[in-house]
Amino acid sequence: MIHPITGKRDFIESLRGKRASFLLCMSNTKTANIEGITQAGIPGLLHLTPTLDAEFISLGEVRSLGSIAATPKGVPTPALITRAVHLLHPFCEIELIELGLEIAPQLEHFTMHTFGITPSNAISEGASIPAAEVFEKGIQFAQELHCKGEYIILGESVPAGTTTALATALALGYDAKEKFSSSFKNTPNNIRQSVIDQALAHVNESDDLFEILSHVGDNMLIFNAGLILGLQNRDIKVVLAGGTQMACVLLIINRILQMMEGELDSSKIALCTTKWVAEDTNSDIKALLEMNDFQVNAYYADFDFSLTSHPALKLYDEGEAKEGVGAGGALMYALINGITKEKITKKVESLLK
C-alpha cells in the first residue's frame, strides 16, 4: 500500500502498472568528512557511498571497494532495497547523474550524465557552489532529457545530505529546526547544530537566493530544483524518491517561484519516501511540505522489515538509515506493480548473503 502524506491517492494510483526510468543523483559534499555528521557509509570513506550505491543498484556488485557500504553500526545501504526492486520488477532503465563525485562509479553500458560539477565544500566553511550555474544545468538537463519510461523516479545518494538540506532550509528562512531527518536513529544534534551554525554564519543579509544556496547547499539540492522546474513544460511526470532532502528541493523551488512570481504545476510532481521517514518522530516531512505555497502529492510506501529476522535489516525498523538511493520511490514502484512485501523482504535478504 501507498499512503498519502499530503494530497490524495490519485497521482500515485495513476502510475500503477506504468514503467519507470530510475535516475540516481550522486554527489559529494565535504560536509560528510566532518566526524560524526553522518552514518551513511564507511568512516574515512564516506565519499565513496554514492559511487558504491550506483554500482550496486546497476550491477548488483560493488567495484570501487571490496564490500557494500554499511554504517559503523552495520546498517546496510538502502541501495539494497532499490536493487531488490530492480531485480523483482525492473525499472526500464537506470541512469546516473554525476553531480560532483570524488570517484566515478565503474560502470560500462550505463548512461552517466556528467556536467563538470565538482564536489562541494563543507558548509561549515562555505560550500562554494556556483549555484546559479548548477541550477541552470538542472534546467537544461530537464529540457533535453530523453526518458524511456512513462515517468521518472528520481533518487539521490549524498552523504551528509540531510545536514546540508537542513542548513539550506534554515538559511532560506523556513522554520525547519527539528523537521529534518538523519541517517542516525538519534541525530547527533550537537555536531549537526555546530556545523549548521557555522554554515549560517557564511550567509549575509544582502545575499540573494543563489548566493545563499552557494554557501549552505549541496549540488543535488540545487541541480534538482532546476531539473524539476525544467520539466514543467515537458510531458514527463517525476517522483522525487526521497525524504526530507527531496522536501528541501521543493522548499528551494518555492523560494525561486516567490522570487519570480511564478507558479508550479504540481500535477507532474510527487514525492515518495519510506515509512521510516514518514513515521520518524525526530523529523517532520509533512510540516516541511506544508511550508510551500503550492501543494504537492506526497506518499510513503508501507514497507518495513517486520517479516525478516535479519539483525542488520531490523535496524531500519529501529530508526537507523531510513531512506536514500531512492528506496522510498523504489518500494512504491514495487508495490504498485504487484510485488509483495514478502517478496521484497526475501530479495533484500538474498542480497545480504
Added chain:
Amino acid sequence: MIHPITGKRDFIESLRGKRASFLLCMSNTKTANIEGITQAGIPGLLHLTPTLDAEFISLGEVRSLGSIAATPKGVPTPALITRAVHLLHPFCEIELIELGLEIAPQLEHFTMHTFGITPSNAISEGASIPAAEVFEKGIQFAQELHCKGEYIILGESVPAGTTTALATALALGYDAKEKFSSSFKNTPNNIRQSVIDQALAHVNESDDLFEILSHVGDNMLIFNAGLILGLQNRDIKVVLAGGTQMACVLLIINRILQMMEGELDSSKIALCTTKWVAEDTNSDIKALLEMNDFQVNAYYADFDFSLTSHPALKLYDEGEAKEGVGAGGALMYALINGITKEKITKKVESLLK
C-alpha cells in the same frame, strides 16, 4: 542470475527491464539428412524442425506436423523454453527470418522476412551456398531493419548446424576441434568426423573466405555474420541467443574483419547461451570466443531443470539438446525481467501436457 562466460556483467545488466524483439533465423542444410548427424528433430523429417519451432514459439501449436519436434530419445525441442518465456514475459514481437526452408511455417499475422535463399546442400558434398550474396543480404537486412524492441534477441533453428559450424571454423583455420557442442549428450564423432573430412576436402588452398564459406557453411552462419556487421552503424543492441553456432558467427566475422582490416564495436553485441552449453565438457564455447581478435561479452543463463521431475526435461540436465531456438537468450530475458526459475519450469511443464 546471468553469469559472464567472457567479459563483465555491465552489458547484460544494462538490458534489465528493457523490452526485446525476438528474431528467429530458420534454415535447412541437407547435412541434417545424413543419418545419425543430429538429434534435433524427428528422423526422416529433420528438415521440418525449424518450421515447427517457428510455429510453436509464435503460436504455441505446430501445424506442419501432428506434434512437436522431439528427438528419438524423447528430448523435446528447446522451442518449449522460448515459448514458455514468451508466455511469462512476452517479447515485444517475434519475427521470422527465412534462410532456406524446405517447408515454410504456416503463420499468419507474423512478419516473416524472406530473401529467396534456398536450403543448402550437405557439406559432405559441398554446401553450394552463394556465400557473398547471402552475406550481403544479411548486411542489407540489418540496415533496413525496423526493431520495435529496445534490443534484439537473435535465435536460430538449423538442424545439423553445429556440424556445419564446426566444419566452418576448421576450414577458416581455427583450432576448433572438440570445441563445438552438439544436440547429443555423446556426440557421434565418427559420423561427424567423416562428414567434416568430406566437407574440408571441398576447400581448395586458393579459395578466398567466401569461397570457403560456400563449401562448408550454412545460410544462418553467413547471413548472421552480415547481419551483425550491418548493425554496426545502427543504434541497436543485439544478443546472439545461442551456443557454439553463434560463436562461429563471430569467428566468421573475425576473419572478415581481418581481411578488411576492420574493427568490431563490440559494445553493441553480446552472446547468451544456456548453462547446458556453458558447462558442457564435450565443447568449449569460451575457447571459441577467445579465438577472436575482439572481445565480446558472453553470458549464460543460470537455469536448469533441477526443479522438475519430468523425465523428458531431465534429459536436458543430462546433456541432451542443450540449446537452440534462442533458448539461452530467452532464459536470460526472463531472468533479467524478474521471472523466476520456478515459474519458467512450471510453464515449460505445462506446455508438455
